[in-house]
Amino acid sequence: MQAILAKWAAGDHEAAVKDLVQYLQDHSEDIEAYVTLATFLTTLKDFEQAEALLQKALTQFPNEAALTYALGTLYYQAEAYQQAVPLFMQLVQDSQSTDAQYMLAQTYHQLEQNPRALAFALTVQEQEPDQLDANLLVGDILTSLGDFDQAQTYLKKALTIAPQNGEVLFKYGLTQLVLGADSEPYFEQAKHYAPDYFKKNKQQLIDIEGFMQAKKQKE
Structure with missing residues (x-):
C-alpha cells in the first residue's frame, strides 16, 4: 500500500x-x-x-x-446532497460520530436548511471548541441566517485559532462591515494572505457594501 x-x-x-x-x-x-x-x-x-x-x-x-x-x-x-443526508444521519444515530455530525451540518447548509445545519454544527463546536472548521462552519451558517452578531463570535474564535487564514479574515471582515465596525484591516489582510480567495469572493463584499449604502440612504 x-x-x-x-x-x-x-x-x-x-x-x-x-x-x-x-x-x-x-x-x-x-x-x-x-x-x-x-x-x-x-x-x-x-x-x-x-x-x-x-x-x-x-x-x-x-x-x-x-x-x-x-x-x-x-x-x-x-453535490448529491439528498443522498448524503441519510448516510451521515445513520452514522450520527449509530455512534454520535463528530465527523458525521460535521458533514451532516455541511450537507444541510448546502441544502439551505440552515436551522438544521446549525443544530449539528453547534454540537460539533461544543465538543471541539478549538477546531477551526467547526467554528468557521457555525459562523457561515449564522451568516446565512442573517445573525451577524452571533456569527462574529464564532468567526472571531476561528480567527484566534488561525490568525493568518485568508478565508476567516474575509468572513470576519464581512460581519464587521455589516455591524458597522472597522472592517478594512481584515479585508487587507485577507487580500494579503489569500489573494485568490479574496478575488473569487470580492463580489460578495461589493454586494454587501451596496446593500449597506442603500440602507443608509433609506434612513
Whole structure:
C-alpha cells in the first residue's frame, strides 16, 4: 500500500488507481483500501466508479462505518446532497460520530436548511471548541441566517485559532462591515494572505457594501 500511496502523492494517479484495483483483488478484506480507492476516484471526479465500488463493498461489509462515511462524502462531493443526508444521519444515530455530525451540518447548509445545519454544527463546536472548521462552519451558517452578531463570535474564535487564514479574515471582515465596525484591516489582510480567495469572493463584499449604502440612504 505504501508504494501505491507514494505513486499517488507523486502525481502518477492512473498507475496508483490501477495498482490499488489489483491490490484489492488480492486483499478483498482490506476496508481501508476500499476507502482509499474511493477517495482516489472521487478526487479524480470519477463519481460513478467510486459509487459502484463503495456500494459493492457495503454489500460485502454492511456494518462498516468507514464505508458508509466514504459513500456519504462521495455524494457530498458530487453535490448529491439528498443522498448524503441519510448516510451521515445513520452514522450520527449509530455512534454520535463528530465527523458525521460535521458533514451532516455541511450537507444541510448546502441544502439551505440552515436551522438544521446549525443544530449539528453547534454540537460539533461544543465538543471541539478549538477546531477551526467547526467554528468557521457555525459562523457561515449564522451568516446565512442573517445573525451577524452571533456569527462574529464564532468567526472571531476561528480567527484566534488561525490568525493568518485568508478565508476567516474575509468572513470576519464581512460581519464587521455589516455591524458597522472597522472592517478594512481584515479585508487587507485577507487580500494579503489569500489573494485568490479574496478575488473569487470580492463580489460578495461589493454586494454587501451596496446593500449597506442603500440602507443608509433609506434612513
